[in-house]
Amino acid sequence: MRRRRSRWLAVAALTSAVSVALAGCAGTDGAGSGKIDIKVATFGEFGYEQLFKEYEAQHPNIHLVSQVADFEAHHKGLATQLAGGKGAADVVAVEEQYIPQFLQSRDKFVNLADFGAKDLQNQWAPWKWEQGVSKDGSFVLGLGTDMGSLAMCYRRDLFARAGLPTERTEVAKLWPTWEDFARVADRFSAAVPDAKFADSAGTIYTAIFNQSEENFFSKADDSLIADRNPNLRRAFDIAASIGAKGQTARVTSYTQGWNVAVKQGSFAVMNCPAWMLEQIREAGGDGNKGKWDLTTVPGNSGNQGGSYLTVPKQGAHPKEAYEVAKWLTAPEQQKKIFLQSGILPSTPAAYQDPEVIGKTDPYFSDAPVGQIYASSADSLRPNYRGAKDSVVRPKFGQALGRVEDGKQSADQAWDEAVQQARDAVR
Template identity: 85%
Template sequence: MIKVATFGEFGYEPLFAEYEAQHPNIHLEAQVSDFEAHHKGLATALAGGHGAADVVAVEEQYMPQFMQSKDKFVNLADFGAQDLKSQWSDWKWAQGVSKDGSFVLGLGTDMGGLATCYRRDLFARAGLPTDRAEVARLWPTWEDYARVADRFSAAVPDVKFADSAGSIYTAILNQSEENFFAKADDSFIADHNPNLRRAFDIAGGIAAKGQTARVTTYTQAWNVAVKQGTFATMNCPAWMLEQIRSAGGDANAGKWDVTTVPGNSGSQGGSFLTVPKQGAHPREAYDVAKWLTAPEQQKRIFLQSGSLPSAPAAYKDPAVIGKTDPYFSNAPVGQIYATSADTLRPNYRGTKDSVVRPKFGQALGRVEEGKQTVDQAWAEAVQQARDALK
């Protein structure tokens, strides 16, 4: 038995029966938990020496952290993973290996190419364009996006413009090469990184005007807000379309559309499959991870559940590029996300990213709640981040 542990829905289970048919001596078992519990559980299992699944998904922001514990993982290079390098874009491959390239911690699954989802009906109420190309022209920059928020809120005061300040902030950050830590030496730069402050100011400014619904993805409040049409825009990586469809239900089919994100690039999410050493069948586990991340399987997963492939051979496939989505007003989602994939430039995630990143998200929450000004929230977040790193 090979246990495959993921967070959320990776689209793997429909493929398990096929793999088992091709490998009669292998039985695959899925373990699915939520994002935070999954990664905390892996850290606990590694520290305790038992409890990890045979194949474990790790989200990109956690890769630098777990690379520090690479002695507890199988070096996939020992099984020939280096021969697969050309399967991925150079930046995606680099996220899964050590700096010198000798240790392969994980094989890339999806990537979170960004787009913006918007409610056509609510834009029409606000007197704004509804055609996706015209909407894209409204916000070539995030500053323009904030100005559209003002126009929308003035025309439709009973609906919020965006889901949350955190969503806006994260999308802007993901267009910068560096966030909280320097790529060169992993030093803390959040207190003087202009890209970080710009993202915080834009998102915080929208929040301070009461233009966000103050709901976080994956929460029940977010599901309800999507269903009720409480907000008009959200930044949506490819994997989020299924979340919107599930939350919105049939009643909201055709009300949403998809267009390019301000800044025209960025990635939100993307994972890797790793093989902890404590598993009893590391070679078989590697073979499973290799098969699940192969371009053909990445392509099939996108067509079935919408996770954007990280393998160029998959996301450039005509079937992927040609995919449209009737729920989202027949938006050419394959073309939109494939185009975003070609412009992606990853940002550096420091080894302590997961320690400091939440401090700034919580600070924006205080702005949304009216408890602090943007400047006050920023100052407190920087100080909390410094304290957390001590």
């Protein structure tokens, strides 16, 4: 999931509010200019600002209005708007963990197949397309934007202090499996007692179970399998072990505490999808340039986030809204977004493009970020997200927090999370 730049969000939200207010004062369409208003609602930064200007220049009859909210408010707001029958934007971004939930409310969305979306199917990686459609393929809920294929960000200076390799290819050899990763945590903590190995147990856990085909729910019938899925328990146990040993900084991504920890170099590694690099850069500041590097994660794949553009039925201009979503998700635009903002495309034509593969990042020790993320994307095998994924998922993250805080053992935290999950889906 993306929970991006709070300062940017504040500015974007203000800009959106002003745009909507002006449009409301002057008229329904295009602020009285005769243009068609198409409101595009996203959470966090999607890299659309310049693209909006390009689209309006190419389509003089369209006026694009940006609406931005934070992750939770955005998705809860959409659910409320759909239930109430009003208030939804013309084009709405939906993060992948919410796709199964909104597929159950498909009657409230435009079937993009009606506008020819199936003709574009081969534009995306097959798994990306499949996540955005119904099981029988007849209903196309959304067109894929980005994906969150994983790399491992690590501090070269802290690895050197621990006596560990610092070159990215050698670092990758340290952890072919997550069990090996846990052993590296032990080595690091024994050598560098004044810094933590990882940011949090929760991010480790998420990366591990995202490499499995299923986690909380069965792909066959959407039943809860959290209590009997060995892959999920393995992920929990590995992450809980690292957390219980005090080897994590116990900071939640994108919070002020996380920002401070990144700036101060309080921990050595974190799982980082492409869109997180800007967050690290912003939190770390110029003083940390060249201290970070990237390599592959154990297992060399995994997906952490990614979204789709949908078209709710409430809008007055569904065809025009679809055309906006289609253009924004085309390979040409996805490539531009990656080169400008580092948000990884979900279309092979974009992420396999020589410019994308050749992209390096001086902040991260000139790491070949395009090559690393494209390689991860090619080997990615996403997992099934149940309709109540967004309800159940936090229970296990909170359980790991209790282990990190020393309030419960791993077994106690697991049992409580399983019971909470069962209660949540009843």
